[in-house]
Amino acid sequence: MKKVPATELKNRLKGFRNQMNQSHPEWEIAVVFSKINQYYFTGTMQDGMLIIPRDEEATFWVRRSYERALDESLFENIQPMGSYRDAAPEKIPDTVYLETEVVPLAMYQRFQKHFPFKDIKSIDRDLLTLRSIKSEYELSLMRKSGKIHENVLENIVPDILQEGMSEADLATKLYSIMIKEGHHGVARFGMFETEMVLGHVCFGESSIYPSYFDGASGNYGLGPAVPLIGSRQRKLKKGDLVYIDIGSGVDGYHTDKTTTYLFGQKTEDYIQEAQKKCVEVQNDIARMLIPGAIPSEIYQTIMGNLDKDFLENFMGFGSRTVRFLGHGIGLQIDEFPVIAEGFNEPLQKGMVFALEPKKGIESVGMVGIENTFIVGKKRVQNV
Incomplete structure (x- = not known):
């Protein structure tokens, strides 16, 4: 033990x-x-x-x-x-x-x-x-969690996607793999009565479906009583975006990661460009995560540099956009501080953030990325 x-x-x-x-x-x-x-x-x-x-x-x-x-x-x-x-x-x-x-x-x-x-x-x-400030012991557990995330989402998932499988099929298969890889089995949140098994596992437009979850994406879920995991009815078809936003954890400590895949055939250039822009935004934020930086100023700088067209449906879809770009993470996935207005205390070494720029696209779904970063003594470190 x-x-x-x-x-x-x-x-x-x-x-x-x-x-x-x-x-x-x-x-x-x-x-x-x-x-x-x-x-x-x-x-x-x-x-x-x-x-x-x-x-x-x-x-x-x-x-x-x-x-x-x-x-x-x-x-x-x-x-x-x-x-x-x-x-x-x-x-x-x-x-x-x-x-x-x-x-x-x-x-x-x-x-x-x-x-x-x-x-x-x-x-x-x-x-x-x-x-909010993690010890080396805590960071060591989060690094282990990050390795699980990296291996499963970047190396394993592309090989298990099959035409005709449902979101629920993928989610249950993914959960089994995560457990075998060392995931502690739950994704814990501080938000009132927020439950998660893994996170959002979505095909196409499912990722922009309305949700009570306070994040950029949504999903159909199993139904009104359990709006989680994934739909039994929504089946994977060629040309779908596969959007996976899930937590991983080791001995209580989480990382958060989102990966977007294109299944079966090439997509429109504007969709790929939106995805590339989200990656650029993530990297821009990460470079700003240094001790002494102010979260609210990071948020204002990034948002102020995005053009009007990209801002439409950025960090959500329609009226359901959220006003943050990243969040602290540890024993719970949603911790302090938040990269958002109102968070004016300077960053400190040992803080950990999940950065998640995302953009909804009508009739297509959510594109975007999320990775977990540690604020180091002089520069950010990828978990």
Whole structure:
């Protein structure tokens, strides 16, 4: 069993306390409920909560499974609990810091019954800021994920495309291959109630079909109840664009990659030119990912240099365009910072971005590219 090293866990807790001391000098206690952030700090995902006092030892209280937590984690202080009552300290501060984006109201009310604080404040931004800078350990896992992505999408997929196969056929075959290659099996998102198995596997116009997903592309999916994976009815035919936007991951850490293929016959020149332009835009952004650069300024510079014709249906289709060019990535595919307006903090060494310039083409589908990049000391590195 691969365990997150104890030194890694200690450094993360130390980093969190430093972050809180800077952004909330008055803080006394923070409580982490989400399994993603539990894993970040403890190396295991359980039904429980992590209590982080300012000046005392942090405790991971576990309802289920305490035994598994002990087996998986090198976190120093793991305790069993039957209910929140077991974890309640003698003195409760007036203000408790929580993940307000993910804690349901009913859970909050049960928690407050045994932790009778007066006020709550959010730690969501603090956690995202802390997680945005990856350690060498984290980067090593993302590089492994990137190798899986590269091999599967660039070397394997072209040989498994067959005329008459459905999107669902390709997606299920692709999932099996990804697992065999070492993918951890899911694509995790921070967006509320956003589920993904792999990502978008699309033929032709399917990739510009409307979707609740906050990204440039869409897909038909299996149906209204499961708008994911791929359509059973949409079959691959000569001349189709095959658009694959999927996540890969190793031990929790993701990379994101999009590859567009042309199946069976040559396409129109304007479609190929749009694809080439997306690649150029990706490379232009990548060259700007250096420590000290401002994400919002990168976004404004790139968008300001694109001509009017190319901007039509850029980063989406019709009214469904998105206003970003890339996003942070790690334990979740959609992390901070984002290459978009409003993100004005300078980039730092160790940040990782998925860059994804894409363009919808009516009756054809989505063209574009996506790859994952690390902000190095002086220049960007391709994962």
